[in-house]
Amino acid sequence: MLWRLLVRQRAALALAIAVGLVWTAAKVAVPQLTRLAVDRGISVGDSVGWWAGLIIVAGVITGVFTATRRYLAFRESRLTETRLREQLFNHILSLHVGYHDRAQTGQLMSRSSSDLNQIQAFVVMIPLTVSNIALIMAVIVVMVLTDPLLALVALAPLPFVNWTARRFSQRIHPAVLAVQAEQAQLATVVEESIAGVRVVKGFGAEEVMNARLETEAGDIARVSLDAAALRATYLPLLELLPTLAVVGVLGVGGMQVLNGSLSVGALVAFSFYVALLIWPLRTIAMTVAFAQRAAAALIRVHEVLGAVPAVVDPTDPVPLPPGRAAEIRFEAVEFGYGSEPVLRGLDLHIEAGSSVAIVGATGSGKSTIARLLLRFYDPEHGSIRLGGVDVRDLRLADLRRSVGVVFEDTLLFSDTVAANIAFASPDADLDTIRAAARLAGADEFIGELADGYDTLLGERGYSLSGGQRQRIAIARAIVADPRVLVLDDATSAVDPTKEHEIRDAMRSVMADRTTLIIAHRPATIALAQRVLLLDDGHIVAAGTDEELRRSSARYREVIAAMDDADDARVDQSGAETGWS
């Protein structure tokens, strides 16, 4: 996968590597030119300017090529990262809801951010590493050709530079992670005691919290000092080793100059070469560590990309028969989220244009019906038909365009109010949007927002109350103009005074559509023509609310339980009866 992307960028990467090799050549040339300048220029008194000029030319080359290599390496690695992230996001969006139920948002987020960063950090090293390896080889060759003995002296301590650097990055990594883990623990204590400040104050528990924080702060200091001890051990060693090589060259090379077997310039060049090798040796060690981390990250990313979407378009899609409302039919549907079945042989028929409320105890599977209709999941047995067509034979886009759902928890996106309402059809004009908002009882409060329909919502924008969000969601469904409307506890947070108005408006919205109401509260049942009681995984009773209240003991039980939950709202319905 990464390989394919890299192959796609092969031209630019090859260029970066080529540029890096020129850089290597220029780098290796500088000490040689210095040697010649010292031996043929300074010592003999010849034209030193000529050599100095060549050094400056080499400087220009290294300067230009180091910049170019850097630019290309970063450009290409960022491109890889960007493309991978796009690929990953597209794939995540196409994965079925069942996958998302199991996956945590945070994990998918870190796949697409920190894991990709680690891959990028590795890709950026590729051109650099190639030219560094070339540099090391070239320097070794030049040294050995000049003087094998001195080369041995100069090179002997250097493998330890690489070894030490590798060892250091292996050991510092867990130490840094430990510091981060301790910081996270401290953050938890801080978050808790600030979010729970009323509890802390109410119980006078400040000292308990202080003691906890002191423990955490002490832990951070302790693990930070552990990390510091590692740095103190390895970093000075990394400086010491090349110095040993320089001293060795000075001693042995100095003797050779005295014996007349080496020139002063070569001695100087050797010292330069030692200095030249330090960084490449250290970065190669880093590259090894980066590659390991990138490989682990790549495996994690691949796990996500390798997940196969379970709910996909059929190979031979059947078009949905034209018309306004469409009938819904569940036949012997069996379904469960885990081993426990939720629906056991559910039969359900909702005629085109009619409205039905599903009533059932908490956990009876009411909301599951809506999710199956949308093909968030496919049933294990049985079939679901919309307008006579099995939903699995429809194109997903067709199916979902014809079913509009209002969920209980409304997710608003970081965009304007208008764009949030026009979610399903981004091209909708403002009149359509306003009309929908008016029907949903949202026009009024939107008008009171600072920028009206252009007010930004979402994480960084204006935050609306639960009831306001639900009204936006209803308007969103109205704009979508679906053939089937599904209301899943859509008005639970709406102010009761408003709820009345909305309910009236909803009737007109429902007029020429098939409507499925998932009733969590008695009040919403009134919207539907017919009521179905869901119990033990199938429909056990059907009729009007009145009929069921009379005939079914179970129905009365379920409704009573809903009332209980609803009782909590009595204080607000006080307001509804003209209390304030």
Add this chain to the structure above:
Amino acid sequence: MWSTPNVAPEPVDPRQAARVLRRAARFARPYRRSAALAVVFVTMSTATTLIGPLLVRWAIDDGVLAGERSVLAVAVVLYLAIAAVAYLGSRQQYLYVNLAGESFLRDLRIRLFRHLQRQSIDFHDRNKAGVLVSRMTADIESMSELVQWGLLQFVSAALLLTLSFGVLGVLSWQLLIVVLLMFPIIIVASIRFQRDSRLAYLAVRERVGDNLSSLQEGIAGVRVIQAYGREDVQRERFEVSNRALYASHLHSVKVSTWYFGLVEFIGVFATGVVIAVGGWLVSNGQMSVGTVIAVVLLLSSLFEPVQQLSQLYNTVQSSTASLKKIFSILDTEPSVSEASDAVELASRGDLEATGIGFAYRGSARRALDAVSVEIPAGQRLALVGPTGAGKSTLAKLLARLYDPDEGQIRFGGVDLRSATVASLRDRIVVVSQEGFLFSGTVADNIALARPEATRDEIRGALGALGILERLEALPDGLDTEVRERGSRLSAGERQLVSLARVALVDPAVLILDEATSSLDPGTEALIEAALEALMVDRSVVIVAHRLSTVRRADRIAVIDLIDGVGGIVESGSHDELVSFGGRYAALWDAWAASATDSI
């Protein structure tokens, strides 16, 4: 092609920065010994960096070129000794500077947190939790860079730069001039680079934030997106933010690219120039070969410190900005505090409020006016009224989460403002219905207010509420780790734990804000029973949402807005108020008519 970053940096002016840093230095005073030792070792290891080239010069001029083997040998031995000293010095400097720095950060964390804990509720109302958390985390962490290597590097870079110029001047004034001529280029370039790269970095950070939130929206909203078939639009939006991020990355690379090229060029260029000029001086007999070589070796000690110092500028900037924010919190005095002559509250007594007036800080509207209410020991008062009329505000004042602007609240005849905070928190306790838990075990959470409580005391309190069995049935009994915010327990279990917390304190007065949402059906009966047990023999103030609760109260106070200000409009027993035929009676009628209350 890409938009230029428009994020304004927030530079701290030098005088302010100096003040902030001086204050920070006072905080670090206990560690001045470690800090001083760190400076000693930095100086030691920096000095050795400079001795190296001088030894090389001596070895070449007086040893190799003069044919003196002994000089060469001595130089080599000295060089080895210097290397050993450098190694030890730089090892110790790390240890000492980190010891001082980490201790400083630890103290700062503790001090800031203690200060936050001392603040009263109105401080927490005014400040967003996220901001306070980031003061304690991100802002302090941003200083760790400075503490870990920044200060060290500052000392060593400044020292190295000064000493290198000194040595260069001694070796050859001509080459000093040559180097000085090149120096402005590197200084100007470094400053410009730091400025641009900081802007570029801020822009990248902002784009990363955008990209992450777009990513998060896509993942968290995948159900809605799929339900409305919006995948394509969402993909496009993501692509836009992703490409914007790419562009800002590219911009930041461009900003740094020329600089790194330039630095590399200048290094080699300087070598060439020194060799040219030095070579000419050698041929004129004005300089030795060893000197030229020593100066070439010195060049890296001249250019690197400049880069380091300019880099450090950013670190210092962001650290002082963080410190400034932290100090501004430390300078905020808590508004509710203990009087110096505070007295202990009696173990039982009447709670009475007289002529209470109150406005939330920063709000023009008065929340309560002329409110008087009395709760005799052991009685139950229900506060009813529409949302926003001030029921909860009154409840909070009765627990001294805020102090009233006018009037007095007394327990057993003592004004709450002249009571010790500890005795106040023991007598009057707010029972929170949300069941806020802290990470730790169930027992830790119950013993929040009394960490010294024995296991038997805890079990006793649980037994009295009739919930001991239920909590002992948890996987590890009372030692069950509740995880962050108690996520391992159900909502009902969390409420049980928070009730047990109250029982262990054994307060005289309970202030209870009744739940507005439905309870967990599995634990509802248990919670109701525990709550009843908790209320026995205690004074209770209930902010009531259920009329069934109200009916069980000894007295009811109806709170409503009068000309936009909260006040008590009716009070009395249930029967009195119903026969009075006022607002309470109307509410009661409306509720009785719907008659769905199952109790």
